Amino acid sequence: MTAVLESTVCDVVELPNRANAHLGLVDAGLRVPLADNTSCAYANFDYAASAPALRCVVDAVCAALPTYASVHRGAGLPSRLTTQRYEQARETVARFLGCADDQQVVFTRNTTDAVNLLAGCVPGDVVVLDIEHHATLLPWHQRRVVVARDNLDATFAALDEELRARPAALLAITGASNVTGEIVDIARAARLAHRHGARIFVDAAQLAPHRAIDVDRDDIDYLAISGHKLYAPFGAGALIGRSDWLDAADPYLAGGGASAAVTTDETTWHCGPARHEGGTPNVPGALALAAACEALESADREALERTERRLTERLVRGLHAINGVHPLRIWDGASAVGIVSFTVDGIAPGEVAEALSDRFGIGVRAGKFCAHPLLDRLGCSDGAVRASIGLGTDVADIDRLIGALRRVIASR
Template sequence: MKLNAEELKKDFPILKRKIYDHEIVYLDNAASSQKPQVVIDAIADYYSNHNANVHRGLHTLSEEATELYENARKTVADFIGAVPQEVIFTKGATESLNRVAINWALHNLGKDDIILTTDFEHHSNLIPWQEKARIVGAKLEFVEADEKGEVSAKQFKDKFEEFGTRIKLAAVTHASNVLGTILPVKEICKIAKEYGAKVSVDGAQAIPHLNVNVQSLGCDFYSFSGHKMLGPMGIGVLWIKRDLLEGLEPYEFGGGMIDEVSFDAATWAAAPEKFEAGTPNVEGALGLATAIEYLEKIGMDNIREHEIELNMVLLNELQKIKEVRILGPLDPTKRTGLVSFALDGLHAHDIAAVLSGLGIAVRSGHHCAMPYHVKKGFSATTRASYYLYNTQEDIEALIAGIKEAIKTFS
């Protein structure tokens, strides 16, 4: 069923705000999405009625908080086709990716081993690998986006054919936060398996927009944040394939993650507790679970269809403006709901400032993908990113704003 973005807007209290007397047009969803009232209410209800520390008390509030927390884990697991034991709550995609680097890479990579990635990754899926590679003497190898801003499974295959089993890990984004490009992750996983390599997927820009099933993707680790998918900030997920859970060392040590402790040593609880030392972010987890239930009610396929329609409108309109250079695929079905672009003779910050004056929120800068921007000769680009509550009118307002910016600065 086609979604009604105008109706959905009403579920998001912040979208009723006016900015400089303009209706807010929020097009910065790739940075963080807005929150529906149900998510805000779920968090308020938790603190109003159920708050206590989890896993530790036998009293009613602690039991209720534990149940809410563990039910949230089950909701997340069902959403991505996993089992609850494989779902580790973190504070966001950045922490999840760092955990793979620390818990797995540091223990499993050695001198001259290779981590295969792309040249347009978010810094959170680049720097953790750079740092661990430096410590163990491993190297990074990059698959480069072509002129359309796409990468093919064949490019990954070529790298595996060249470097063989020296590639121990493919660390790739599922969808690019700069190009919008959706990567052929399933095929990449298949190729990596043939060479015995593990695959860590950065799903931060994919999971809010696509139907994701970690089993059918065939990856080993999948990381994402709650705040880009209508959930609160400070909560994220690291999914770890079940076979790997036992062999992985904890990352932090303390309360809640032990089996037995003596003055000399300790043994660990089973996953997921083993990876969640200390008091967890209970309200974050249940806020995320509520966001997932909201998304499921609308339907991920409907959200995808809506975003492809918005892609179509925006890409068409942008191509009519001669000063515009679009990053990423021109095929609206090959990207998630975001478009980054540069305007000849106009700095991205100036465009964003003009748009902000009109109540339109976009992002300008290098979007945490500085190496790609530098390589392509862009000091900065402007990124419009939308979600289920954005309408065609929002895109039209953006186009009118871009034209106004061009007029203002020419």
């Protein structure tokens, strides 16, 4: 199918709550071709993979580009302005996440990049659950995997037992599952880790777009986010963390910017964020991430959460009402953000996703979502279908997905 996408990117989706009216998305008005040679408005249920940009994010990047220059050490006005914006972006991200005074904000490419950076700084074993995204499961040099239990209390008990039996430097845990959306109590996890002399890292890639985070209040040592999950798809993320491990580790990228003094025999490295931001940084990405954080910080997060909860409940009820459709869960009774994965009896996940796209203009994701051990333990060795909700989702989208899924199944 080679039909050209139709888009009116200047239109935006405006949310009904006035306090959130500034959270317009640039993908409004997008039309997609269908297999019958017609087209329809696109229904996006793939926010958990990459969210469309907020209009204010695009505006912030465009406003900065005419005076863009390389940051730090430049004497020209564009360099000074860009440096100021870049460092202000760092402060904005820190404020959005409620960082403590002794924590740094290091700009990275995404959460995966941030975790790999942190992995080079950890002076010991890392304990991690088997349910994690590969980005939080794979990078650690000394990894001990704990199998998650059927409920959160039992899972915390298993982590407690592991940390009591053998000391660890770090407990790494997701804030919200990228497969089921289920939320872990990160403050409780931090207390558990600290009780055993370990620090905690939180993968907040899926949590941050849906829930407010306060790193200082919850006593989180390290946390990572991705801009492309947070309505700022410009190639930047961030690692937030305590300074001592970061300053003691070798630079993540050895080169210009990370080095304070260099001879042919030895190198003195910077401390602080510069130590791990070698090379020319992605300034537009950092500005985009900060603009998204600022927009969400000024929003009515409680109203957004209420709306998301209603939409998610409507989606889950609709899926349960269809014979042969099975929503996935890790734990009994856990709350969740707007991410729902499911299987369909007798139809491969990729086939379901392709039919929803080609026949109904609905975008979902199919596969194992970079969480193979979790999908395997849930009995989904062939993967599942994932529908994820974001700022542009409304009741009509939910009903459209449920109706389309019924028709896909009925046509088999």
